[in-house]
Amino acid sequence: MTLDEIKPDQECEIVDITSEGIMGQRLLDMGFIPGTRIKVIRNAPLVDPVEFELKGYNISLRHSEAKQVEVTLL
Amino acid sequence: MSDKSGSILVALAGQPNSGKSTIFNMLTGARQHVANYPGVTVEKKTGSFCLKDDRVELVDLPGTHSLTSYTLEERIARDFLLNDKPVAVVDVLDASNLERNLYLTFQLAEMDIPLVIDLNMIDVAEKRGIKINTQKLSQELRAPVVSTVGNKGKGKKRLKEAILSTSKKGQATPFRINYGDDLEAILDSLEKRLSEETEISTRYPIRWLAVKLMENDEEAQRLVMKYSQKSEIILRLAEEKREAFTMEHKKSPQKVIAITRHQEAQRIVEASVIRKKEITRTLTDRIDQVACSRYLGPVILVATIYLIYELAIVQGYKLTEYTWPALAWSRDLIASLLPSEGFIFDPFFRSMPIWVVDGTIAVLNYVPIFLILFALIAILEDTGYMARMAFILDRIFRYFGLHGQSVLPMVIGGLYVGGCAIPGVLACRGMKDEKARLATIMIVPLMNCLAKIPFYVLLIGMFFAAYKGIAMFFITTITIIIALSVAKILNLTVLRKKLSAPFVMEMPPYHLPTTGGVLRRCLERTWLFVKKIITIVILVSVIVYVLIYFPGISKERKTHYISQLDHAQQTFFKKIGKDNLYAGLMAGDNLMEFTRYWRDYKKAKMVAKSKKAKEAIDQEFREKNFEFFKIVKRGKYEVKGEMIKDKHAKKVYNAYKKLSKNTNKLRREIKEETIITSYMGRAGLFIEPLTRWAGFNWRVNIALMSSFAAKESSVATLGSIYQSPPGEKHRLEERMKEKEKGWTSLHVLAIMLFMAMYPPCIPTLLMVKVETGSIKWMLFATFYPIVLGTIIAVLVFTGGNLLGLSGMQAMIAFYILALILLVLMGLIKREPEFT
Ligand SMILES: Nc1nc2c(ncn2[C@@H]2O[C@H](COP(=O)(O)OP(=O)(O)O)[C@@H](O)[C@H]2O)c(=O)[nH]1
Numbered sequence: 001m002t003l004d005e006i007k008p009d010q011e012c013e014i015v016d017i018t019s020e021g022i023m024g025q026r027l028l029d030m031g032f033i034p035g036t037r038i039k040v041i042r043n044a045p046l047v048d049p050v051e052f053e054l055k056g057y058n059i060s061l062r063h064s065e066a067k068q069v070e071v072t073l074l
Numbered sequence: 075m076s077d078k079s080g081s082i083l084v085a086l087a088g089q090p091n092s093g094k095s096t097i098f099n100m101l102t103g104a105r106q107h108v109a110n111y112p113g114v115t116v117e118k119k120t121g122s123f124c125l126k127d128d129r130v131e132l133v134d135l136p137g138t139h140s141l142t143s144y145t146l147e148e149r150i151a152r153d154f155l156l157n158d159k160p161v162a163v164v165d166v167l168d169a170s171n172l173e174r175n176l177y178l179t180f181q182l183a184e185m186d187i188p189l190v191i192d193l194n195m196i197d198v199a200e201k202r203g204i205k206i207n208t209q210k211l212s213q214e215l216r217a218p219v220v221s222t223v224g225n226k227g228k229g230k231k232r233l234k235e236a237i238l239s240t241s242k243k244g245q246a247t248p249f250r251i252n253y254g255d256d257l258e259a260i261l262d263s264l265e266k267r268l269s270e271e272t273e274i275s276t277r278y279p280i281r282w283l284a285v286k287l288m289e290n291d292e293e294a295q296r297l298v299m300k301y302s303q304k305s306e307i308i309l310r311l312a313e314e315k316r317e318a319f320t321m322e323h324k325k326s327p328q329k330v331i332a333i334t335r336h337q338e339a340q341r342i343v344e345a346s347v348i349r350k351k352e353i354t355r356t357l358t359d360r361i362d363q364v365a366c367s368r369y370l371g372p373v374i375l376v377a378t379i380y381l382i383y384e385l386a387i388v389q390g391y392k393l394t395e396y397t398w399p400a401l402a403w404s405r406d407l408i409a410s411l412l413p414s415e416g417f418i419f420d421p422f423f424r425s426m427p428i429w430v431v432d433g434t435i436a437v438l439n440y441v442p443i444f445l446i447l448f449a450l451i452a453i454l455e456d457t458g459y460m461a462r463m464a465f466i467l468d469r470i471f472r473y474f475g476l477h478g479q480s481v482l483p484m485v486i487g488g489l490y491v492g493g494c495a496i497p498g499v500l501a502c503r504g505m506k507d508e509k510a511r512l513a514t515i516m517i518v519p520l521m522n523c524l525a526k527i528p529f530y531v532l533l534i535g536m537f538f539a540a541y542k543g544i545a546m547f548f549i550t551t552i553t554i555i556i557a558l559s560v561a562k563i564l565n566l567t568v569l570r571k572k573l574s575a576p577f578v579m580e581m582p583p584y585h586l587p588t589t590g591g592v593l594r595r596c597l598e599r600t601w602l603f604v605k606k607i608i609t610i611v612i613l614v615s616v617i618v619y620v621l622i623y624f625p626g627i628s629k630e631r632k633t634h635y636i637s638q639l640d641h642a643q644q645t646f647f648k649k650i651g652k653d654n655l656y657a658g659l660m661a662g663d664n665l666m667e668f669t670r671y672w673r674d675y676k677k678a679k680m681v682a683k684s685k686k687a688k689e690a691i692d693q694e695f696r697e698k699n700f701e702f703f704k705i706v707k708r709g710k711y712e713v714k715g716e717m718i719k720d721k722h723a724k725k726v727y728n729a730y731k732k733l734s735k736n737t738n739k740l741r742r743e744i745k746e747e748t749i750i751t752s753y754m755g756r757a758g759l760f761i762e763p764l765t766r767w768a769g770f771n772w773r774v775n776i777a778l779m780s781s782f783a784a785k786e787s788s789v790a791t792l793g794s795i796y797q798s799p800p801g802e803k804h805r806l807e808e809r810m811k812e813k814e815k816g817w818t819s820l821h822v823l824a825i826m827l828f829m830a831m832y833p834p835c836i837p838t839l840l841m842v843k844v845e846t847g848s849i850k851w852m853l854f855a856t857f858y859p860i861v862l863g864t865i866i867a868v869l870v871f872t873g874g875n876l877l878g879l880s881g882m883q884a885m886i887a888f889y890i891l892a893l894i895l896l897v898l899m900g901l902i903k904r905e906p907e908f909t
């Protein structure tokens with residue numbers, strides 16, 4: 001499954017990043033690498049974007065971007 | 075490399091929010107200089123400090139997470155390190171987030187420049203139970219490590235010493251990441267190949283270049299093409315290796331490199347950090363549970379926006395009432411230094427400089443507002459709430475090709491009533507998404523800036539007096555509706571090819587901002603603004619002056635006016651008679667002197683409010699010239715405690731009053747004639763056949779055109795075009811109504827809408843130029859509003875006339891039309907493109 005499908009308060013682990021180019025690089029730079037645990041904190045009031053916690057800090061992505069991250073639910 | 079003056083060039087790098095700016099300020103103090111990196115709009119701060127006999131020149135690089143060539147900031151940081159070749163790099167790390175910060179450190183190390191590690195925010199780390207073994211870390215990274223607390227100035231001396239000793243000694247064996255056997259073998263072969271090329275290998279660190287080629291970095295490829303004879307072979311080799319590696323490992327080298335860096339960071343943190351407690355963000359989390367919640371989040375956001383508006387625009391405007399007298403005083407001071415005025419014709423070197431000064435202080439008048447605005451923006455940035463605003467609003471703004479971060483510039487520009495486009499455009503700085511940033515810059519001037527408000531109030535008072543509230547609501551909200559549609563249209567057309575950026579946005583923990591930091595930033599930005607704007611405003615107002623006052627009235631007309639003046643003066647002398655005691659006093663040049671005295675006295679009396687102030691003015695003018703004083707007091711004055719009634723003086727007063735009225739009338743006629751026959755006046759007449767479709771006659775054309783220098787002048791120009799007949803004191807809207815008998819509320823609605831879409835004022839355009847770095851965008855920002863405003867005005871006026879609508883009906887119809895367009899625009903799908 002992909003990261004955009006995970007609900008708030010659920011935790012998952014990153015399997016892979018499916019996008020290349022700037023989007024892929026940006027995610028890699030921010031620490032979205034395979035094996036990293038990631039927790040969904042909350043959706044924005046209008047559902048998009050969504051806030052995550054990984055490696056002790058928080059980051060927000062749009063759902064369309066979170067779709068590029070493959071995960072498994074923990 | 076040391077520069078000519080013998081100072082040592084050092085760069086300051088770090089990830090955003092690591093406290094880089096704080097460290098920069100701590101090291102350099104007040105010795106700073108702000109400019110832009112060549113050709114781009116990213117701020118470049120340079121500062122210096124001295125230690126013993128050495129002077130270190132410190133350059134603040136943009137804060138970045140990485141050093142790819144995908145974003146402007148990263149490219150700038152990288153190019154500076156590659157091309158300017160600083161002797162050392164200070165890497166500022168957030169000690170409480172060490173693992174993530176090391177990711178950048180590794181990339182800096184790869185560039186073969188000696189590193190100094192600054193473990194900043196050590197206090198925060200300690201509070202979170204993180205203890206860092208700096209010795210171990212220093213061993214691992216093979217670089218000196220200094221802990222600092224930037225906002226308390228702790229560690230300043232040790233950091234300076236480390237910078238100096240590293241700059242002198244260099245670094246024996248720089249830190250290297252091992253990317254794994256397979257990749258290392260490839261890198262080896264690439265490095266060997268590259269080192270055979272003398273030019274490129276002396277210019278750039280070859281290991282860095284090899285890594286970048288494996289990352290498929292476009293800029294690195296360009297460097298190879300530029301500086302290597304056998305670039306094709308090298309690039310082909312790199313590509314083959316990349317493909318082979320991807321086939322074999324099912325992962326691109328780019329991904330493996332990033333993963334290895336993160337793993338290495340993790341390893342180093344495990345080796346050098348003792349974590350006593352689990353990481354907690356409790357306070358931030360608790361705040362965000364409310365601040366980002368479904369229902370309360372938007373409420374808090376609206377409240378914050380309202381507070382910004384209230385504090386900066388409303389209270390700031392009140393503050394200008396206190397600063398205005400100072401500006402007015404300086405204007406009078408300058409005026410007193412200029413050649414003095416005449417009866418009806420003022421010398422060029424008086425009227426032109428005064429015009430310029432008036433235009434300049436009209437802009438300077440807003441400085442208090444800017445100060446408050448910039449301070450509030452700095453607070454929003456420092457606390458971390460800015461990111462939350464973007465988080466909450468992104469969804470809405472994205473429908474229109476904007477970004478969550480677009481909201482602040484729009485609020486500052488005047489989302490509701492009153493703002494200023496200049497700081498609004500400036501606030502677009504730092505938006506990562508280039509496409510959304512440009513769209514925001516283009517629409518901020520459509521907001522309702524403070525200077526448009528008096529114009530609206532005037533026109534609404536003329537024809538919508540019965541519906542004041544509704545009309546004001548209409549004009550202030552229609553601008554948002556139109557602006558959002560415009561943003562989407564731009565997004566689909568001229569901005570189509572511009573790069574969009576992923577949203578990926580950090581949500582930093584909340585921070586209490588420091589007074590010093592906020593103050594510094596607010597003063598810095600205000601000063602930047604004042605410096606830039608003033609020169610341009612002066613230049614442009616000279617041009618506008620020439621357009622409005624030249625070629626001037628003809629010789630015949632001039633003699634005509636002079637003979638009229640002569641006539642009026644003769645009447646004056648006849649009236650007071652030869653026997654009048656003051657006849658001699660008024661004769662010859664003295665009349666001009668008295669005229670000045672009279673004008674000054676009237677002006678001073680008009681400004682004075684309290685009885686006491688009025689008395690003080692009397693005293694002052696009495697001392698200045700007692701004889702003149704007797705006359706301006708209508709012959710009623712005090713001598714040694716006795717009230718005197720001086721019939722002669724009273725007679726002179728009455729006669730002069732008549733004369734003054736006549737001269738003022740002449741002055742007004744001259745002014746009107748000058749404007750009408752001026753270049754701008756001719757242009758206004760010339761385009762009247764066209765603008766008639768929008769309901770504008772030539773008078774309106776002139777007023778609208780002259781607003782271009784500063785919208786403040788629109789009402790003033792109307793004031794001089796629609797002058798009240800002498801002796802009557804009608805308000806401007808009554809005078810306009812009197813002169814424009816044929817006007818309906820449709821005319822006024824069209825004019826108002828055109829003003830709402832009016833092109834940005836010169837200072838704003840200058841900001842657009844600065845922030846987009848391009849004249850083309852500046853010109854676009856000038857002309858598209860004119861086209862848009864004309865279309866809308868014609869639509870409303872001609873369309874409304876054809877349908878036989880009243881102004882009110884047309885207003886409602888147009889509002890509905892705009893809303894429909896807005897919804898349609900929002901519905902158009904747009905796929906984000908990043909490449
Ligand atoms: N507690 C603490 N706060 C710091 C320290 N250094 C900087 N700050 C604060 O962190 C915030 C961000 O700092 P700034 O220099 O703007 O970060 P930059 O984005 O890297 O330029 C500011 O509010 C600073 O006052 C530090 O050592 N300790």
Ligand SMILES: [Mg+2]
Binds near residue numbers: 094095137
């Ligand atoms: Mg900074």
